[in-house]
Amino acid sequence: DAGVIQSPRHEVTEMGQEVTLRCKPISGHNSLFWYRQTMMRGLELLIYFNNNVPIDDSGMPEDRFSAKMPNASFSTLKIQPSEPRDSAVYFCASSLYFSSAMQKLFFGSGTQLSVL
Amino acid sequence: DQQVKQNSPSLSVQEGRISILNCDYTNSMFDYFLWYKKYPAEGPTFLISISSIKDKNEDGRFTVFLNKSAKHLSLHIVPSQPGDSAVYFCAASGDGPRLTFGEGTQLTVNP
Numbered sequence: 001d002a003g004v005i006q007s008p009r010h011e012v013t014e015m016g017q018e019v020t021l022r023c024k025p026i027s028g029h030n031s032l033f034w035y036r037q038t039m040m041r042g043l044e045l046l047i048y049f050n051n052n053v054p055i056d057d058s059g060m061p062e063d064r065f066s067a068k069m070p071n072a073s074f075s076t077l078k079i080q081p082s083e084p085r086d087s088a089v090y091f092c093a094s095s096l097y098f099s100s101a102m103q104k105l106f107f108g109s110g111t112q113l114s115v116l
Numbered sequence: 117d118q119q120v121k122q123n124s125p126s127l128s129v130q131e132g133r134i135s136i137l138n139c140d141y142t143n144s145m146f147d148y149f150l151w152y153k154k155y156p157a158e159g160p161t162f163l164i165s166i167s168s169i170k171d172k173n174e175d176g177r178f179t180v181f182l183n184k185s186a187k188h189l190s191l192h193i194v195p196s197q198p199g200d201s202a203v204y205f206c207a208a209s210g211d212g213p214r215l216t217f218g219e220g221t222q223l224t225v226n227p
Contacts, residue, residue: 004159031213033213033214033215035217039219040219041118041219042122042205042217042218042219042220043160043205043207043217043220044217045214045215045216045217048213048214050212050213055212056212056214091159091160093159095213097212097213102148102150102165102167102209103148103150103209103213103214103215104150104162104165105162105215106162107152107159107160107161108159109157109158109159110157110158110159
């Protein structure tokens with residue numbers, strides 16, 4: 001299995017531009033997560049999906065952020081308009097979730113976003 | 117509101133010695149705890165886990181200890197090796213599929 005695949009690996013954009021991050025989860029996994037890594041807060045959960053349905057988006061910082069999962073093999077995280085404070089590493093992760101079971105998330109390599 | 121906290125941003129140890137990484141949590145509903153390791157330019161990878169019904173879990177050089185009354189867990193690496201140099205994240209789960217992570221601790225093992 002190729003693991004969780006994220007693209008692009010690096011994104012440099014100017015303030016005000018739209019940014020779209022992409023993720024392909026591991027085949028057969030039913031949960032998908034978007035995390036953001038910052039020095040102050042570590043790995044911060046932005047949103048997660050279960051069976052392609054958004055379950056909790058309370059971590060999405062502002063309305064400028066949106067995420068979609070149109071099918072089981074693809075998700076996007078969009079920032080519009082982008083701001084310099086959005087600069088961070090964004091990770092996508094997936095898992096196979098059964099209730100009351102320990103969750104082991106598998107992460108992609110991340111997208112390093114720089115907003116100038 | 118940081119429910120999982122790693123108060124030490126960094127730790128430096130000599131090769132061959134023990135590394136101890138600490139983590140505290142506030143949510144008593146957490147019932148599984150995990151440690152992830154992260155190398156630069158890579159995503160975090162699973163290292164070891166422990167259920168709340170246990171107080172210790174060992175896997176080779178890595179041991180995780182859980183003290184539920186203190187809401188504290190620790191990761192022991194012995195002996196430490198230079199290849200262990202990475203950022204270590206503590207994580208917890210208990211309310212569905214999400215994992216709540218701490219801030220991370222940068223471990224440096226000096227040869």
